[in-house]
Amino acid sequence: MLSLSEEDIRQRATSQSWARGLKYFRQGHVVRALWRGDVFTAWVQGSEYEPYRVTVTFTPEGAIASAHCTCPYDRGGDCKHIVAALLYLVHHGEEIERRPPLQNLLEGLSREQMVQILLELARDFPDEVAELVEDAAQAAQARPSPEAEPGNVPASELARLRSRIKRDLRAAAQNFYGAYYEGWDFEEEVSEVLRPALDWVDELLESGRLREVLTVLEAATEAWIEACDDLGYTFRDVISDFVADEPNMERLGQQWARALLRADLSPEARKAWAKKLKAWSKTMPGGEALKIAVTAAEQGWDYPPLVAAMQGHITAKGAWAGEAPYFADDLARIRLEILERQGRVQEYLNLAQAEGQYHLYVRKLVQLGKYDLAFRKSLELLTHPEDILDVARAFWERGQTEQALVLGEHGLGLESLWPGHEAQLAQWVRDRAEEAGRLDLARQAAWKALAASVSVANYRRLARLYGDAWPQHREKALDIVEEEGDTIAVDILLREGEYRRAMRLVEKEHWWESTSLVKVIHAVKEKEPEWAFAQC
Numbered sequence: 001m002l003s004l005s006e007e008d009i010r011q012r013a014t015s016q017s018w019a020r021g022l023k024y025f026r027q028g029h030v031v032r033a034l035w036r037g038d039v040f041t042a043w044v045q046g047s048e049y050e051p052y053r054v055t056v057t058f059t060p061e062g063a064i065a066s067a068h069c070t071c072p073y074d075r076g077g078d079c080k081h082i083v084a085a086l087l088y089l090v091h092h093g094e095e096i097e098r099r100p101p102l103q104n105l106l107e108g109l110s111r112e113q114m115v116q117i118l119l120e121l122a123r124d125f126p127d128e129v130a131e132l133v134e135d136a137a138q139a140a141q142a143r144p145s146p147e148a149e150p151g152n153v154p155a156s157e158l159a160r161l162r163s164r165i166k167r168d169l170r171a172a173a174q175n176f177y178g179a180y181y182e183g184w185d186f187e188e189e190v191s192e193v194l195r196p197a198l199d200w201v202d203e204l205l206e207s208g209r210l211r212e213v214l215t216v217l218e219a220a221t222e223a224w225i226e227a228c229d230d231l232g233y234t235f236r237d238v239i240s241d242f243v244a245d246e247p248n249m250e251r252l253g254q255q256w257a258r259a260l261l262r263a264d265l266s267p268e269a270r271k272a273w274a275k276k277l278k279a280w281s282k283t284m285p286g287g288e289a290l291k292i293a294v295t296a297a298e299q300g301w302d303y304p305p306l307v308a309a310m311q312g313h314i315t316a317k318g319a320w321a322g323e324a325p326y327f328a329d330d331l332a333r334i335r336l337e338i339l340e341r342q343g344r345v346q347e348y349l350n351l352a353q354a355e356g357q358y359h360l361y362v363r364k365l366v367q368l369g370k371y372d373l374a375f376r377k378s379l380e381l382l383t384h385p386e387d388i389l390d391v392a393r394a395f396w397e398r399g400q401t402e403q404a405l406v407l408g409e410h411g412l413g414l415e416s417l418w419p420g421h422e423a424q425l426a427q428w429v430r431d432r433a434e435e436a437g438r439l440d441l442a443r444q445a446a447w448k449a450l451a452a453s454v455s456v457a458n459y460r461r462l463a464r465l466y467g468d469a470w471p472q473h474r475e476k477a478l479d480i481v482e483e484e485g486d487t488i489a490v491d492i493l494l495r496e497g498e499y500r501r502a503m504r505l506v507e508k509e510h511w512w513e514s515t516s517l518v519k520v521i522h523a524v525k526e527k528e529p530e531w532a533f534a535q536c
Contacts, residue, residue, distance in 0.1 A: 002062040006488060007456055008064075009021075009090070012067075012086075013078040013082075014076060017077055017083055021080035021082070024046075025087040029045045029084055030043070030088040031045055034098070037103075039056070041056075042085035054082050055069075056068075072189045153219075158215070158219045161220060162222070165227055168192075169227040190246075191247070192248060194252055198251050213259040213263075217252075221256075221280060240285040240287075244287065253289035253290045254293075256293030257292045257334050261338055262338055270300055291325070291327065292327040292330060306319040306335075309350060310350050311347075312350045314350065318332075319351065319354055329355070329357070332355035358387075359382060359391065362378045366395060375406075375407065385424075386421040386425070388407060389428055392405075392425075392429075408433075409444070411429070412429060412444065412445060419453065423452035427445070427458070429441065433445060442465055449462075450477060454489055478492075481493060482505060490519060494520065499520075499524045502524075
């Protein structure tokens with residue numbers, strides 16, 4: 001039994017991805033779907049000739065465990081293809097084909113039969129299956145045992161990494177002309193070829209294998225440069241101006257910076273890395289993203305303004321001798337991450353203040369139990385709802401209930417570029433205030449939550465908080481719902497018996513999908529037959 005609703009789907013995505021995914025679902029972009037065990041797979045037609053594949057795994061209780069799409073989206077929340085697929089699951093669940101898990105299919109096969117299946121697949125699909133099997137086999141043979149001492153990365157694994165980057169970039173480049181001239185997000189797709197290498201680097205960083213991190217980063221960067229060169233100057237020139245801002249290119253530069261700052265390098269080694277990175281940054285497509293790494297290599301930890309800032313000598317320039325570069329915030333967060341890992345608390349607090357990382361500064365104060373100072377600094381320095389929410393949660397978890405609620409109430413008056421952050425803060429304050437018996441604050445936050453995110457759950461919670469007094473406030477809430485003007489607003493209006501409002505809404509919004517219109521037609525056909533026939 002799935003515990004999934006439209007509101008659940010909406011909360012998993014940004015407002016833009018939700019709107020686009022809803023449109024994809026309405027327009028029939030979900031071309032196929034099937035269940036295999038506890039895994040739901042759907043194929044969603046996007047900007048490419050081949051549909052994107054969405055894979056969603058569910059827990060035994062029916063909740064979403066993970067959701068992945070083959071598109072290059074990497075900007076927070078579910079992409080529009082996942083949204084469309086999940087909406088299809090909610091509305092057409094009974095129609096979806098069911099197949100047994102692959103494990104069940106393979107359990108009864110002998111080794112010879114499985115080898116034969118692989119060979120036949122490789123024969124019929126040589127470009128896809130043969131290379132995948134080859135890569136997997138090489139990785140299995142080259143992978144060190146868990147007991148092996150950390151050391152140099154095997155040459156075979158580096159060769160496989162280089163080969164994969166070049167192969168994936170060639171595949172992405174096949175869409176180059178159509179994507180560029182038709183306005184597709186080609187740069188995002190191109191930078192996606194670096195993701196496997198970056199994920200590998202994350203694993204190595206987490207386990208502290210810093211010598212291997214630098215080796216893998218060097219191999220991936222060189223493979224990227226060689227792959228771009230192989231595709232010719234036209235390809236290089238077109239993507240050079242755009243690809244540096246893509247998430248995976250920025251991630252590459254940040255991982256380089258993180259690795260260089262965590263490694264115990266001599267001044268000579270740092271200088272050598274800085275020289276190499278600077279040369280790459282000037283010539284390779286997306287090289288702008290490496291400037292943060294060049295700076296990390298050049299400064300290390302003994303850059304005089306940085307040393308002064310960590311010692312508590314805080315000036316308007318922060319940790320910089322001149323004007324701070326555009327990547328200063330990212331570099332500051334990387335340094336703070338390392339200082340925290342090393343337990344250098346006072347240097348962490350000083351640098352966070354100097355570089356304007358006030359959210360991290362006050363959160364660390366809360367962790368240290370300096371509640372009064374953290375509270376004062378939060379009210380003074382924090383300006384974003386998402387930062388307020390994180391710090392308020394930290395107060396609440398440590399039993400500082402009153403300070404958490406006061407801080408949350410303060411955050412209700414702040415605005416965010418993404419209404420989802422305002423909604424998350426408002427919902428948290430609403431629930432915690434009700435739990436603490438602060439009914440007035442709970443109601444105030446409930447209004448904010450509904451305005452920031454119109455949903456059945458937020459509407460019902462607001463009504464419940466008013467109890468017998470709800471009729472006096474119902475019209476104001478319905479005005480907010482109608483103003484939102486989407487499919488969830490229609491559902492709420494119909495649930496409330498506000499048929500005239502629902503009719504007015506679907507008449508005004510010409511882009512409504514047929515299912516939303518049909519809901520209203522069925523609800524009003526007895527009382528408003530002429531209107532219903534006219535809509536049909």
